[in-house]
Amino acid sequence: MTTPTVEETSDVSIDAPIVASHNKYLEDQTVAIRSRTIPWEGYQRASLITEEELSQIRQFEKSPTAALNEAGDSYIDLFLNLLQKLSRADTIQNSLVLIDDVLAESEGRVNIFYRLAEQKGDISLPYRPFFKLLKKDDEYIQLKSAKIITYLLIHSDAATKVDATELFVWIAEQLQNANANIVDIAVQLLQSLLSVPEYRLPFYQTPNAVQSLVGILKKGSSNAQMQYQVIYTLWLLTLIREIAADLQRKFDVVPVFIEIAKAAIKEKVTRVVVATLRNMLSKAPQENMAAMIGNKLLNVCETLAGRKWSDTDITEDLEYLKEELAKSVANLSTWDEYESEVKSGKLEWSPPHLSEQFWKQNASKLNDRDHELLRMLSRIIATSQSPLVLAVAAHDIGQYVKYCANGKRALDEIGAKTQVMQLMTHADPDVRYQALTAVQKLMTHAYNS
Structure with a gap:
């Protein structure tokens, strides 16, 4: 993983797609929801939806692609209206499935949502209905809404970034969820969101958000994929100098990273740990050098550098860390050494x-x-x-x-x-x-x- 400069932070690729395929939790629930029959005719008879809306729903269900090609704006308008005026969980779930299908069919479909918002002159669209559903007392509705919001956010125009605080707060809460699948999905959504530089600092400033991320690592999970995903989000955050300078002071992450690097079996975990440490040292040496020296990072880097790595980025980052740490250690006075040790807590x-x-x-x-x-x-x-x-x-x-x-x-x-x-x-x-x-x-x- 080549660590970008500050100027390169917008060109960050995401290794895992939104709600990656290794977690079938949300997909399995979606399959079950598709198999249910929604009594749309009954809703029409009860005047919950109009006859025209019923006709549109049935037309879309028959041939989504043709419907969108013919009148995409009106169908998206229909779905957003259904989300706001229907209250039953099963109908909202079904509507969310239809919306997600639209976005999954083609990346260009996202433009329909933004075009509709522009036509209506409503700056809260297309996000508002989905933000509201994050508070709905239904797990699937929350997860599916969060996925849709994330997709909309990362494909929005760079000049029109929106306030994503509600989503960040929701993610921070899910990071503490007892259900490991929900934690996994929340972290994957975060990986995608933080690929957009403008969202990094706002997320970092969200109460309990980073604390919850670091907490996952401090629990000592043996799940290498989860370790990788969490540290990847921290790597993305440390591309911002302000965060790189503050992360160790607030969350004492250096010893956590070191222990993970020493024990890691998967090379990609070592890669992302070393890249994150390099970010911290290169962007904020004054704030991080003492903790790294005090926690004996130089010794760890020397040990890791003696191994054979297939990824040359690991070797390059280790050499950078070794060189910078060795220079600093050589210039340490006895007092500097003592101060670094106390600050490390070791x-x-x-x-x-x-x-x-x-x-x-x-x-x-x-x-x-x-x-x-x-x-x-x-x-x-x-x-x-x-x-x-x-x-x-x-x-x-x-x-x-x-x-x-x-x-x-x-x-x-x-x-x-x-x-x-x-x-x-x-x-x-x-x-x-x-x-x-x-x-x-x-x-x-x-x-x-």
């Missing part, structure tokens, strides 16, 4: 932690930027499940208070003192020892005025 007994000289010279730097690194250590103690990480963090808190004037006061203010004291009863003996030692230093070094 603490270990590297030399800076054990050097008294290091702490004499650098303890006060934990106060910089409103105690940024000190707060990070506190957060690590509160959230980490690793005994090694907790032991090192507790040790560092002790060294900080030993060598930093007013250190005890700062620890009290951010709540770290209480967190360290709680570690004194931890199950791991080294964690207990480091916590006890840190607390002793806290008690020994009184407040400095």
Whole structure:
């Protein structure tokens, strides 16, 4: 996967079509709906549809292609009207099937929808009826409507991009669905939508959207296809510099990507992980370098580069990452190394932690930027499940208070003192020892005025 430059982001191909063939969930439901008989005559007798509408429906069912060629605008107008005035789920489902058939028959059929909207002078068309159906309490109606909206959006004129917030919110909700098939369909729709650069930032700004995507990866799914699809959407997002600069800070994705790359069996999963990491580093090095170094990405890249890959893009991206990371590591001071490690959250007994000289010279730097690194250590103690990480963090808190004037006061203010004291009863003996030692230093070094 060749990583495009910012100028090339509009020329992104989609590897999977809308609702790809490997998931038959929606297709199977459509087959069942086609087999049902809709009592259109009964609706006409009940004045729910007119006689003319009934005639159009029957004509379309007999020969869709001929009907569309003869009077495409009027048939699309009919279907959109049916969606808005009928309330029964089975009739709405059937109407959606007919509309989807129109779009599937030929890519050019989408123009009928836009031509109709222009004729009516209604800027909410052709989307409004389908957006409303996303709130309908019917799974099939929601899925089919989302598919149709997606198709319309990605084929719309570049100059008339619409507000797709309702669809993005719906997708964010489906990413947390207990039904794996629905999650799969939502991700595939997203792959298609994000092929359009204008939709990337709005989706990224949708509440819980990216958090849900990253959550799928953090669950550790063994489904390689799902991993690929989710990371592909993140790759598309990181083509935008603003997103590439923000993704790690908000969602801590670097360690997730690294673990997936180390364990991946499918080459395409490795390819998209490495390409995403390259996006992040090339577009926002200042924001991502520390996390990549701290999480030992250079070591991982060196290991991966030793394998044989059929895709040359993997080799090229790995070489880029290795070169950039190696240059940065070579220029790191001891403090830079320590800062990168803390920011990564992956603490270990590297030399800076054990050097008294290091702490004499650098303890006060934990106060910089409103105690940024000190707060990070506190957060690590509160959230980490690793005994090694907790032991090192507790040790560092002790060294900080030993060598930093007013250190005890700062620890009290951010709540770290209480967190360290709680570690004194931890199950791991080294964690207990480091916590006890840190607390002793806290008690020994009184407040400095």
